[in-house]
Amino acid sequence: xxxxxxxxxxxxxxxxxxxxxxxxxxxxxxxxxxxxxxxxxxxxxxxxxxxxxxxxxxxxxxxxxxxxxxxxxxxxxxxxxxxxxxxxxxxxxxxxxxxxxxxxxxxxxxxxxxxxxxxxxxxxxxxxxxxxxxxxxxxxxxxxxxxxxxxxxxxxxxxxxxxxxxxxxxxxxxxxxxxxxxxxxxxxxxxxxxxxxxxxxxxxxxxxxxxxxxxxxxxxxxxxxxxxxxxxxxxxxxxxxxxxx
Numbered sequence: 001x002x003x004x005x006x007x008x009x010x011x012x013x014x015x016x017x018x019x020x021x022x023x024x025x026x027x028x029x030x031x032x033x034x035x036x037x038x039x040x041x042x043x044x045x046x047x048x049x050x051x052x053x054x055x056x057x058x059x060x061x062x063x064x065x066x067x068x069x070x071x072x073x074x075x076x077x078x079x080x081x082x083x084x085x086x087x088x089x090x091x092x093x094x095x096x097x098x099x100x101x102x103x104x105x106x107x108x109x110x111x112x113x114x115x116x117x118x119x120x121x122x123x124x125x126x127x128x129x130x131x132x133x134x135x136x137x138x139x140x141x142x143x144x145x146x147x148x149x150x151x152x153x154x155x156x157x158x159x160x161x162x163x164x165x166x167x168x169x170x171x172x173x174x175x176x177x178x179x180x181x182x183x184x185x186x187x188x189x190x191x192x193x194x195x196x197x198x199x200x201x202x203x204x205x206x207x208x209x210x211x212x213x214x215x216x217x218x219x220x221x222x223x224x225x226x227x228x229x230x231x232x233x234x235x236x237x238x239x240x241x242x243x244x245x
Contacts, residue, residue: 007243008219010132010198015217016191017165018132021201022143025221026125027153032118039114040107049093059089072144072175072206082108082146116152124239129162135244140165142185142199144175144206165189176203177210186214200242 010018023029037060040046041053050056064085070076086104091097132139141163143150147170154160167185169175176182182199186192194215201207202221211218221239 007241010135010137010242010244012135012137012244014196015137015198016193016196017138017140017189017198019140019142019167019185019197019199019211019216021199021203021207022141022150022153023145024122024202025200025207026122026129026141026159027157028120028122031120032115032153035118036111036114040111043110044103044107049090049095056089059092060085063088072177074175074178078146078170086111112146112149113152116149117156118153119157121157122239126159128239128242129159131242131244133162137244138164138189140167140185140189142167142176142181142201142207144169146170176206177213179210179214182210182214182216 020026034057037057038053041050041056046056050059064081067076067081067085071078071081083101083104086107087100090100090103095103129139139162141150141154143166145153145168147168150168151166154163154166165185165188167181167188169181172181172184174180182194182197186194186197189197191197195217197211197214197216198219199207199211199216200219200221201211204220208218208220219242
């Protein structure tokens with residue numbers, strides 16, 4: 001813990017359940033995705049389209065990032081995102097529409113399977129889960145990720161026994177920050193007082209904005225960054241700054 005920064009206190013008298021985002025809050029998605037994409041490059045022999053794994057990864061991330069900006073608010077479907085994040089870079093690299101489409105249908109399940117096997121966590125993630133469990137608070141995962149990979153990630157990272165509830169956008173077909181997903185999470189948890197829910201997440205536009213709109217409390221996790229005063233109910237810093245009382 002950085003001793004120059006005050007701790008963030010979770011008061012067990014005021015909170016009934018702690019929800020955490022999964023990717024880039026608990027699981028180091030960036031590191032795990034890089035490894036999975038490099039394996040995809042070699043397994044699927046993508047060197048005929050991309051000169052190096054780095055080139056392939058850069059073009060994939062370019063299109064994936066653009067597509068997720070449209071997927072989160074519901075402007076495109078999950079099926080469109082999953083196809084186009086592979087098809088677009090392949091066609092840019094010279095593949096025909098038919099070839100890019102056929103290859104994309106192969107790459108999507110291969111990538112998600114490999115991604116689900118990766119295990120790297122964000123520093124402090126496991127210790128935070130232990131602290132929350134020791135305090136007697138249930139832990140929920142609230143994620144926009146795809147159902148076919150998120151449960152596998154949790155198991156691969158050794159967190160399955162520490163998580164009490166998993167709520168995914170796929171469950172009801174809406175994404176954070178839509179308040180309907182947060183309301184669905186309340187129904188699943190059987191705690192219908194929104195102020196007794198706490199959301200911890202790295203994305204201010206989905207995790208934090210959605211939680212606040214739903215009436216939840218929120219902690220904005222921004223590793224190695226300064227406090228953004230424009231964010232309500234937010235804090236920043238390493239996960240080990242979060243304490244339970």
